[in-house]
Amino acid sequence: MYAIEAVNLTKKYGDFVANDNINLTIGKGEITAIVGENGAGKTTLMNMFFGLQRPTSGELLVNGKKVSFGSSLDAINCGLGMVHQHFKLVPSLTVFENILLGVEKNKKINISQKIKLKTPIINKNFEKKEVQKIIEDYKFELKADDIVENISIGAKQRVEILKMLYRNVDILIFDEPTAVLTPQEVDELLLSFKELKNQGKTIILITHKLREVMEVSDKVIVIKRGKVVGSKATKDTSSAEIAKMMVGREVILNVSKEDKDVSGNKVAYSVSKLSTRDNFGKKVIEDISFEIKEGEILGVAGVEGNGQSELVRVLSGLMESTEGSVRLYDKDITNKWPSSLRSAGIGIVPEDRYAQGLCKDMTIFENIIAGYHGNKKVCRNGILLKNEIENTSNKLIEKYDIRVAEKNGNVSQLSGGNAQKIIVAREFDSDPKVLIVSQPTRGVDIGSIEFIHNKILELRSENKAILLVSSELSEIMNLSDRIIVMYKGRIVGEVEGRKADSTEIGLLMAGLSLE
Amino acid sequence: MSLLNNILYDMIYHSAPLILAVLGGLFAHKANVLNIGLEGMMLMGAFSSTLFVLITGNLWLGILISVLCTLVLGLIFSFFGITMKSNFIITGFGINIFVAALSSFVLKYMEMANINVSSIVNTAGLKISIPVIKDIPILNSLLSGHTAITYLSIILIAVVTVIMYNTKFGVYVRVVGENEEAARSVGINSAAIKYIAVLIGAALCGLAGANLAVERMALFTNNMTAGRGFIAIAAIYCGQAKPIKSAMYAILFGLAKSLAINLALFAGPASGLFEIVPYLMIVIVLFAVSAIEKRRTNIRGFKLE
Numbered sequence: 001m002y003a004i005e006a007v008n009l010t011k012k013y014g015d016f017v018a019n020d021n022i023n024l025t026i027g028k029g030e031i032t033a034i035v036g037e038n039g040a041g042k043t044t045l046m047n048m049f050f051g052l053q054r055p056t057s058g059e060l061l062v063n064g065k066k067v068s069f070g071s072s073l074d075a076i077n078c079g080l081g082m083v084h085q086h087f088k089l090v091p092s093l094t095v096f097e098n099i100l101l102g103v104e105k106n107k108k109i110n111i112s113q114k115i116k117l118k119t120p121i122i123n124k125n126f127e128k129k130e131v132q133k134i135i136e137d138y139k140f141e142l143k144a145d146d147i148v149e150n151i152s153i154g155a156k157q158r159v160e161i162l163k164m165l166y167r168n169v170d171i172l173i174f175d176e177p178t179a180v181l182t183p184q185e186v187d188e189l190l191l192s193f194k195e196l197k198n199q200g201k202t203i204i205l206i207t208h209k210l211r212e213v214m215e216v217s218d219k220v221i222v223i224k225r226g227k228v229v230g231s232k233a234t235k236d237t238s239s240a241e242i243a244k245m246m247v248g249r250e251v252i253l254n255v256s257k258e259d260k261d262v263s264g265n266k267v268a269y270s271v272s273k274l275s276t277r278d279n280f281g282k283k284v285i286e287d288i289s290f291e292i293k294e295g296e297i298l299g300v301a302g303v304e305g306n307g308q309s310e311l312v313r314v315l316s317g318l319m320e321s322t323e324g325s326v327r328l329y330d331k332d333i334t335n336k337w338p339s340s341l342r343s344a345g346i347g348i349v350p351e352d353r354y355a356q357g358l359c360k361d362m363t364i365f366e367n368i369i370a371g372y373h374g375n376k377k378v379c380r381n382g383i384l385l386k387n388e389i390e391n392t393s394n395k396l397i398e399k400y401d402i403r404v405a406e407k408n409g410n411v412s413q414l415s416g417g418n419a420q421k422i423i424v425a426r427e428f429d430s431d432p433k434v435l436i437v438s439q440p441t442r443g444v445d446i447g448s449i450e451f452i453h454n455k456i457l458e459l460r461s462e463n464k465a466i467l468l469v470s471s472e473l474s475e476i477m478n479l480s481d482r483i484i485v486m487y488k489g490r491i492v493g494e495v496e497g498r499k500a501d502s503t504e505i506g507l508l509m510a511g512l513s514l515e
Numbered sequence: 516m517s518l519l520n521n522i523l524y525d526m527i528y529h530s531a532p533l534i535l536a537v538l539g540g541l542f543a544h545k546a547n548v549l550n551i552g553l554e555g556m557m558l559m560g561a562f563s564s565t566l567f568v569l570i571t572g573n574l575w576l577g578i579l580i581s582v583l584c585t586l587v588l589g590l591i592f593s594f595f596g597i598t599m600k601s602n603f604i605i606t607g608f609g610i611n612i613f614v615a616a617l618s619s620f621v622l623k624y625m626e627m628a629n630i631n632v633s634s635i636v637n638t639a640g641l642k643i644s645i646p647v648i649k650d651i652p653i654l655n656s657l658l659s660g661h662t663a664i665t666y667l668s669i670i671l672i673a674v675v676t677v678i679m680y681n682t683k684f685g686v687y688v689r690v691v692g693e694n695e696e697a698a699r700s701v702g703i704n705s706a707a708i709k710y711i712a713v714l715i716g717a718a719l720c721g722l723a724g725a726n727l728a729v730e731r732m733a734l735f736t737n738n739m740t741a742g743r744g745f746i747a748i749a750a751i752y753c754g755q756a757k758p759i760k761s762a763m764y765a766i767l768f769g770l771a772k773s774l775a776i777n778l779a780l781f782a783g784p785a786s787g788l789f790e791i792v793p794y795l796m797i798v799i800v801l802f803a804v805s806a807i808e809k810r811r812t813n814i815r816g817f818k819l820e
Contacts, residue, residue: 071702072699072700072702073701073702076702084700086696088694088696088697088700088701089694089697090689090690090693090694090697091693091694092689092693093686093689093690097686098697101686101690101697101698101701101703102701102702102703103701104683104686106683120682120683120684121677121681121682122681122682122683122686124681163701279808
């Protein structure tokens with residue numbers, strides 16, 4: 001008997017078939033990895049497993065019994081739990097309050113031996129003890145009474161896992177669980193997977209990171225364009241083979257770059273003693289100084305939430321610095337607004353493509369000139385030149401291999417990878433002197449990652465200075481000439497890109513010094 | 516000494532409806548529902564309580580019916596704002612205009628300039644003196660000689676604090692406001708929580724209106740709430756929707772009103788000017804609170820999540 005069995009499962013949105021006759025089985029007590037590019041239909045499939053969406057046709061069997069989930073609560077009651085990529089936690093509550101959300105324990109007053117009066121007051125002490133007990137049962141590192149907003153991302157994830165375990169779930173679905181973790185935290189999570197497996201839990205892991213797949217899973221299922229294109233025991237396959245199945249062609253997983261001596265080049269971009277505070281008056285970046293020479297890529301590594309986002313916001317003009325200065329060659333550009341930064345020759349690929357990089361409900365044409373409206377090529381005497389814009393846009397769509405269904409359509413029709421390529425095309429093609437690139441490949445499929453990485457290296461060989469911020473350590477290590485590591489808003493170390501080794505950077509990311 | 520006593524007594528007297536509206540309104544605020552209909556709900560409370568006291572001839576029955584009336588108003592607001600997902604500002608504004616229009620229409624129809632129920636309700640008799648406290652100087656003006664709903668408003672500060680932080684419902688309200696997805700994922704009916712939050716606000720606004728009209732003056736005049744609902748929203752905003760802190764702001768505005776009334780006695784011809792003191796104070800307090808928040812903001816133009 002299988003833990004989950006899908007029989008001809010199909011999900012259609014209008015004419016679009018997201019999942020096409022999916023047949024798969026997930027063995028009890030096993031770790032099954034489901035891999036595929038973005039938009040391949042992994043998420044739709046998991047949403048059907050977890051009761052967030054109803055299948056158009058087909059059957060779903062859990063522990064041999066046919067089920068039909070109306071909501072995620074039905075799935076939980078059936079023993080299925082899901083740990084989402086974006087945590088569903090309440091930041092201002094404690095760990096135990098989050099875990100027991102919806103199943104709170106109330107205080108009882110014993111009037112006599114038999115009659116117990118239930119009060120509406122929550123028994124916080126009892127809840128705390130109970131949660132601390134299950135934390136210890138599963139050997140997790142957590143404290144029950146910490147406030148969730150103060151704990152690390154890894155800890156938040158453990159809270160999510162416990163939230164499911166507390167509800168007696170024995171099949172756990174993890175949606176891209178390692179996207180936000182440090183290398184050490186990833187290792188810890190993989191260990192927890194093994195521990196959970198030993199306790200008899202079934203685990204489904206959705207990911208596109210092949211290292212993790214190879215390390216923990218028993219079985220790999222590859223999904224492409226809504227269909228299962230491969231299903232193999234992990235020990236019988238290799239990363240390269242899985243990547244090939246996902247993309248449909250050979251993929252170079254690690255782009256190679258030639259070493260280059262930049263010591264004689266001019267300093268293009270320099271930041272000195274930059275600090276700023278957030279809305280609550282807390283120092284989020286402190287005393288940041290670095291220089292980037294022409295033709296050099298400086299990588300900024302760090303666990304998310306250690307000031308990298310704020311650094312990029314300050315450097316791209318979305319936030320003001322309280323101290324320090326930023327210089328482009330010998331021009332002071334501290335606290336300039338984004339439009340003046342762009343006209344000064346700084347290209348910006350922001351962290352969140354839909355919040356800061358694109359306007360979803362506007363056309364591709366409009367987005368491809370966004371931020372460069374004042375450019376003489378597309379605008380004369382304050383009037384936008386429609387033909388010029390269309391020409392530029394069509395050229396870029398071709399040059400950057402952006403796959404659009406409808407050229408005159410809105411950006412919202414594009415998949416994550418293609419939307420990201422619009423930003424990349426816009427910023428890379430405006431001939432910037434310095435590029436600030438933040439999370440360039442977040443949520444982007446393997447094919448597009450390869451493309452974007454090659455483009456970044458191309459700019460490097462054109463002698464541009466590039467600041468690369470990413471939470472993806474392998475990306476930083478592959479591309480950067482030098483790497484700085486941020487921890488709690490400060491730079492805690494710098495390593496040569498060539499000599500970098502992931503344990504060393506991982507330790508720095510966790511705030512431990514090298515000694 | 517008697518001036519100080521008067522100021523303190525009036526402070527509580529004028530704070531009571533504000534505290535009620537604040538305590539009611541902060542549930543909706545915490546649940547991420549912007550209810551600007553507090554003003555209309557309070558006016559409804561004032562209008563319907565006097566009207567039904569007049570009709571039934573019974574004070575408490577009138578107040579009870581007025582609470583039911585504001586609950587209906589709360590249901591209308593929730594239905595449009597939460598179920599139909601219309602804009603909260605427009606819905607709330609609609610409530611405010613509707614009640615103002617309804618009350619003046621009914622007054623016109625009944626051919627009355629105002630509703631006077633002093634023949635039924637003896638306002639002096641509604642004031643309750645508390646033994647022991649009434650003999651302690653200063654404290655007696657703060658805590659004695661007030662009406663039942665005024666005492667209730669002060670007791671409710673503690674009750675609401677307990678509800679908000681120590682009961683399931685309070686936790687759920689905060690969860691729905693902070694991360695609705697999280698609430699839904701564990702099976703909390705977020706729409707129901709929002710409905711209840713709005714309805715609590717409506718009921719307490721009903722009481723606030725009743726306190727303002729029947730209990731204090733046995734009289735309803737057009738637009739007698741005079742912006743108190745908006746003052747309550749300002750107090751909730753300044754107090755970050757924390758029950759005690761927001762209630763303190765409500766009392767601060769009560770103090771402003773009381774100062775305006777008591778000091779106007781000495782102002783002679785300029786006394787009318789003192790009417791603006793409470794309103795001016797809101798502008799200043801809101802400005803100060805926003806300025807302090809702004810100082811902490813380094814993000815330009817828009818708020819990033």
